[in-house]
Amino acid sequence: MQNQYTMVVGPKHAEKFKKGYPLIEKEALQDVEELQEEGAILHLVDQKNRFIGIGYYGKQNKGYGWMLSRKEGEVIDQSFFYKRLKSAIANRKSFFEDANTTAFRVFNGEGDGVGGVTIEYFDGYYVINWYSEGIYQFKDDIINALKGLVDFKGIYEKKRFDTKGKYVEDDDFVTGERGEFPLIVKENGVNFAVYLNEGAMVGVFLDQRNVRKQIRDVYAKGKNVLNMFSYTGAFSVFAAVGGASKTTSVDVANRSLAKTIEQFSLNGVDYEAQDIIVDDVFKYFKFAAKKNLSYDLVILDPPSFAKTKKHTFSAAKDYKNLLKDTIAITENGGVIVASTNASNFDMNRFKTFIDAAFKETNGKYKILEEHTLPEDFKTITEFKQGDYLKVVFIKKIK
Template identity: 70%
Template structure:
């Protein structure tokens, strides 16, 4: 057990349940040696604050797991946490129209660095540090004790030299026959748990896709930027969109988007699927004077192409300005970001500044954060990373 001494000004925060161990809040991070080792946080009088584990993840040095002095961090601890999380998703398990959702969401469910997603009987574990990966046997045993598992897959999302660890992702149970066809609010998705870092759909956007389908898409021309596998486009098409245009730089986005349209019986040839640098497409659309009734803007927090580098914290406002140009009057912009480095208030500030600099007017129609299966804790606000705003571009 390593004892980490917390800086005095940080003690209250940690006692209040803040779960992330960081270099800036601890005096003796240099004492940390092997990822996965258990640590105890103490104040300057060596009084117990909390205990957790050492695991490097982004700017963090690990996560706190328990505020009970003397509590054992063992297999039964993990099983208790997982059982509470699974019990909290009973409504999802009983919904025949949605068979893909998150069953364990990191620090929101009490164990930072670990997420588990459910795909119609298969479970996908995401490990975000070498530290949490040291507890793999506890997690697997807990999962198999508590659930009827078809099979378990994993993604090691801790980088080595900046690269995803692309091992055989199968862990236990039966190997899946891919794609697995799952449902989300009645819409079908083809997912691959054995094919690199991404599986084919981002589950945190569930409420946004449903809202687009049910309330906004009918009769609209829809542009889906940074479209990945076209999930927004599929929902828009099924919601009665006149036409969808999906734009993404990745070559594989085209066959993946065709597949998602096809498993839902949508004629992909009636849609536009464009493989192009999104930043170049903005210029192309403006030059051709193309305009859309709805533009969905969901960039990654950070993106790099041959000619462009994008950071949501620095560049989202300018991306919105380019979006405003190609949005019809009275049209809708769905502005989305998964950047944890700023909150909803700052995000709305980007929107306000973008329209002001374009001499435009707008109205916020509705806004979203993470869906309820992506549980968060009030003590760690940055864990509620998703921010989505439906904006109406007002004439005059």
């Protein structure tokens, strides 16, 4: 049983919570130093001792915990999580019924009513991501609730609450049967190899599903494609399946070579006809410019923060310059797929980076389409930073 605390909230934050804001920030709580036990239940009241809501204490990079309920007296137990999970699963009914897509998000944190935890589905296997020690204290209730709702082959977990924000290395297997990896899943009919037992990253980022489909169905045919920060080559695979004349995948991680070869091979694509380059992306931009290389379609999906031997990249500060480098090697009439998962700025600000990059290179452009998170990554309007993904398809006019 978790300890319970009554915490007084200042006027500004009390008003935010009453409007549905779910994140409990440090500044919201008076006497925050009283909190010692991760997972403690917080009964939040205003300065007149009027009930605001019930949350839990769990420190992570975003704050000190999350609101769970605005019903006074509601008990946070297995039944509570069962109801939240049941609703989330019902909302993904169409995904469970789609034989062409067997990997998707089942539960999306605060978007589904419990911040700090996500659950993903991979062809009968479930992966739970815990983002604080606080939410991890409810592990048994959440897992037992999940087991009561779904048929599953096995359940894995990822502990993402190291004090430095890194992954906690541990045996990821929880219950059921251990998978045999790679596990082959489908996304819109394309195969992916995933590894649920190799640390935080399983091999594909599910939030880009709709973007990959558009690249395959609309933009790739006959095009020379460059995929920067390519990870396991998912964008490249979709481009190749969509009829790209050639793809070039660039990522600094040594693992990207074997992983990308594997993904191409699973889909009957001759990987030897593609370029898979292990190199610093920033260095490759200079190489491409020096060799007068140019591309019809460039996919630019950097992490929100990255560090190599010679470069430190922050999306908020450096995306504009990265776009300028991209513009320089994109053919006139070509398309740039500019993407970021940085949650500290919105789509409007992202578009200012795009506009500034073209102005500073004396170029012109047209925005063709925009994407945010797909349907299974449910968000709420009261927490705009939860809708972190921003993707813009840009046509370079000159």
